[in-house]
Amino acid sequence: MTKTWLRLLAMLVAAALAAAACGDGDDDAAADEAATEAAEDSADDSADDNAEEASEEESSEAMDEEDEGAEEAAAGFTPGSPECVAPADAGGGWDFTCRSIGQLFEDLGLTSNVVVTNQPGGGGGVAFSDVAGNRNDNSDLVIAASPATAIRFAQNQYEGLEADQFRWIGAIGADFGVVAVTTDSEFETFDQLIEAVQADPTAVVWGGGSPVGGQDHFKVLLLAQELGIDPAAVPWVAYDGGGEAQNALLGGEIAVFPGDVSETIGNEDLRILVVMADERVPALPDVPTTTELGYSTIFPIWRGLLAPGGMTDDAYDFWVDALGQVEASDAWVAARDENGLSPLRLLGDEFQTFALQAVGDFRTLSEPFGLVNE
Numbered sequence: 315m316t317k318t319w320l321r322l323l324a325m326l327v328a329a330a331l332a333a334a335a336c337g338d339g340d341d342d343a344a345a346d347e348a349a350t351e352a353a354e355d356s357a358d359d360s361a362d363d364n365a366e367e368a369s370e371e372e373s374s375e376a377m378d379e380e381d382e383g384a385e386e387a388a389a390g391f392t393p394g395s396p397e398c399v400a401p402a403d404a405g406g407g408w409d410f411t412c413r414s415i416g417q418l419f420e421d422l423g424l425t426s427n428v429v430v431t432n433q434p435g436g437g438g439g440v441a442f443s444d445v446a447g448n449r450n451d452n453s454d455l456v457i458a459a460s461p462a463t464a465i466r467f468a469q470n471q472y473e474g475l476e477a478d479q480f481r482w483i484g485a486i487g488a489d490f491g492v493v494a495v496t497t498d499s500e501f502e503t504f505d506q507l508i509e510a511v512q513a514d515p516t517a518v519v520w521g522g523g524s525p526v527g528g529q530d531h532f533k534v535l536l537l538a539q540e541l542g543i544d545p546a547a548v549p550w551v552a553y554d555g556g557g558e559a560q561n562a563l564l565g566g567e568i569a570v571f572p573g574d575v576s577e578t579i580g581n582e583d584l585r586i587l588v589v590m591a592d593e594r595v596p597a598l599p600d601v602p603t604t605t606e607l608g609y610s611t612i613f614p615i616w617r618g619l620l621a622p623g624g625m626t627d628d629a630y631d632f633w634v635d636a637l638g639q640v641e642a643s644d645a646w647v648a649a650r651d652e653n654g655l656s657p658l659r660l661l662g663d664e665f666q667t668f669a670l671q672a673v674g675d676f677r678t679l680s681e682p683f684g685l686v687n688e
Contacts, residue, residue, distance in 0.1 A: 390628035390631070390632075391453065391626065391628035391629045391631070391632045392425075392632070393425050393426075393453070393454040393629070393632070394426075394454055395426075395429070395454050396416075396419065396425040396426065396427070396428045396429070396454050396455075396456075397428065397429045397430075397431055397452075397454055397455050397456070398411075398412035398413075398415070398416045398428055398429070398430050398431070398455075398456050398457070398458065398619070399412070399431050399433055399441050399445065399455065399456070399457045399458065400412040400413075400430060400431065400432050400433070400441075400458045400555075401433055401434070401435075401437075401438035401439075401440070401441035401442065401457065401458065401463075402432065402433075402434045402438065402523060402554050402555030402556075402557075403432055403434045403553075403554045403555040403557055403558050404432050404555070404557050405555060405556060405557015405558065405560065405561075405577070406523045406555035406556030406557050406558075406559075406577055407458075407460055407462070407489065407523075407556055407574050407576060407577055407615070407617065408438075408458035408459075408460065408462075408555070409430070409432060409458070409555065409557065410576050410577065410617075410653065411458035411459075411460070411617050411618070411619070412428075412430045412458045413430055414649050414653070415486075415619065415637070415640055416428035416430055418640045418643065418645055418646055418649070419636060419640065421645060422639060422640065422643060422645070424636040424639060424640075425636070432555075434554035434555060435554060436471075436472075436525070437462070437466050437471060437524050437525040437528045437552075438462065438463060438466055438472070439466070439471065439472050439473070441457065442457070442472050442475055442480075443472065443473075443474075443475065445457060445622050446475055446479060446480075446622070446623070449622060450622045450623055450624040451622065451624035451625070452622055452624075452625070453621075453622075453625045453626050453628075453629030454629075455621065455622055455625075456483060456619045456620070456621055456633055457480075457619065457620050457621065457622075458617075458618075458619060459482070459485075459618050459619060459620045459669070460489075460529065460615055460616060460617055460618070461529055461614075461615050461616065461672065461676070462524060462528055462529035462530075463620070464477065464669060464672040464673045464676050465527070465528060465529055465532060465676045465680070466528065467673045468672075468673045468674070468675075468676035468677040468679075468680055468686070469527055469676075469677070469680050469685045469686050469687060470686060470687040470688070471525075471527070471687060477669065477670055477673045478670060479623045480620045480621065480622065480623050481620060481621040481622070481623060481625055481630050481666070482618070482620045482621075482665050482666040482668075482669040482670075483618065483619040483620055483621055483630070483633050483634055483637055483661070483662070483665065484618050484619060484634060484637045484638065484641075484659075484660055484661035484662065484665045485616040485617060485618030485619075485658055485659075485660045485665055485668075485669075486617065486618060486637060486640065486641035486646065486650075486658060486659060486660075487576075487616070487617040487618075487650050487653075487655035487656070487657075487658050488614060488615065488616055488617075488655060488656040488657070488658040489574045489575050489576050489614070489615035489616070489617055489654070489655055489656075490574065490575050490589050490590055490591040490595060490612075490613060490614055490615060490654075490656075491530075491533045491572060491573070491574055491575075491589070491590035491591075491612075491613030491614075491615065492572070492573055492574060492575055492578055492586050492587075492588065492589050492590065492601075493507070493533075493570060493571075493572050493586070493587045493588050493590070494560075494563070494570070494571045494572075494573055494578050494584045494585065494586045494587065495507070495563070495569065495570055495571070495584070495585050495587060496563060496564060496583060496584065496585065497582075497583060497584065497585050499569070499585060501569075501570075501585075501587065502585070503587060504587040504588040504602070504604075504607060505607065507570065507587060508541065511541070511543065511548070512541060512543065515538070515543050515544070515547040515548050516547055516548075516549060518548070518549070518569050518570060519549040519551060519567075519568045519569050519570070520534050520548060520549060520550055520551070520568060520569070520570045520571075520572060521550065521551035521552070521553060521559055521562055521563070521567065521568035521570075521571060522534075522550075522552070522553065522556065522559045522571055522572050522573060523553050523554065523555040523556035523557070523558065523559045523573070523577075524552060525552045526550060526552060526685075527680065527683065527685040528552070529615070530556070530559070530571075530572050530573065531550055531552070531572075532613075532679075533572040533590060533611070533613050534548055534550065534572055535683055536611045536613070537609075537611050539682075540609060540610050540611050545683060551567065551568050556571075556573050556574065556577040556578075557577075559571050559573065560573070560577070560578070560581065560584070563584070564583055571584075574615055575589065575595055575597065575598065575653070575654035575655070576617070576653040576654055576655060579597055579598065579653060579654045586598060586601050587601075588601065588602055588603065588604055588607065589601050589602070589603050589604070590603070590604050590611060590612050590613040591603045591604070591605065591612050591613075591614070592605045592612055593605075594606075595654050595656075596651075596654075597651065597652075597653070597654035598654060616658060616660070617655065617658075618637075618660070618665065619633070619637060620669075621633060630662075634661050634662040637661060638659070638661050641659050641661075
């Protein structure tokens with residue numbers, strides 16, 4: 315049963331990665347079928363070349379018209395004072411999302427200067443409550459989102475708020491969890507750490523950028539479950555974001571930080587013991603994965619944006635289109651690769667459906683740990 319829960323988690327991003335590589339669902343399947351039929355017709359009768367060329371021209375014109383239509387829809391709104399809210403302190407995954415994507419909004423000429431607002435507290439609860447209660451109709455505002463967001467909605471931790479009260483814009487990168495220690499730590503390998511935890515779960519203090527039951531802590535819960543250890547026996551210290559947690563790790567307040575690739579990559583003061591993935595991350599080629607070390611626990615993470623529920627349709631279309639342009643840019647490919655992210659493209663209604671499904675799946679994962687508030 316444990317492996318089933320873990321694979322449900324992996325499927326959230328694995329399915330999206332497949333979609334990014336192969337196309338957009340039913341529409342692409344229909345297009346592939348049409349392409350196959352066209353190829354067969356060409357093989358049967360090469361005299362149809364001219365007809366095929368005409369068909370291609372018509373198809374190209376139709377695609378151009380669709381692109382123009384999307385641009386026109388987005389052109390109905392221009393943000394006056396664009397703002398990206400990172401619901402945690404600087405240095406974590408939400409902060410990375412706002413700063414990297416916000417900068418590209420500017421660099422690509424899609425918006426004027428994007429103000430990044432760090433609003434920590436309650437695992438994102440302070441920021442979401444403020445947006446829903448005071449800025450629900452602000453069309454200039456976007457919010458960084460990840461599975462951490464879905465987890466808290468799944469557990470009913472944002473009091474009075476539901477995931478479908480917000481508009482989910484898109485996700486454009488897949489991250490993975492890591493287990494990190496300091497370079498002078500007694501733990502030089504992940505197996506050494508696990509041996510110590512199995513010998514005495516209370517002796518190793520873990521801490522991360524989430525409250526109990528949040529994204530970072532969830533990695534520890536899943537590992538403990540796999541190892542047959544009572545998750546409550548593993549000490550956990552919560553911080554407001556991955557940046558604060560890393561400072562605590564370097565300061566000796568905690569021994570282990572279960573963060574993310576994008577949060578820890580390039581930090582020469584950290585030793586990343588393992589990436590919680592099936593396959594090695596190209597940006598960390600020398601770091602083993604939990605799967606290759608014989609563990610079942612993996613933790614994929616998407617990076618994206620959502621919006622206030624009262625945002626206008628024109629504004630929503632603008633932000634979806636803008637995020638899509640960022641994802642397609644060479645600058646984002648470079649930023650994505652530099653920060654160890656994998657390609658991912660989920661936009662608009664497709665992402666809304668994906669995210670709400672993730673909330674449901676995380677609720678299923680959370681229930682055995684007693685983390686869902688009634």
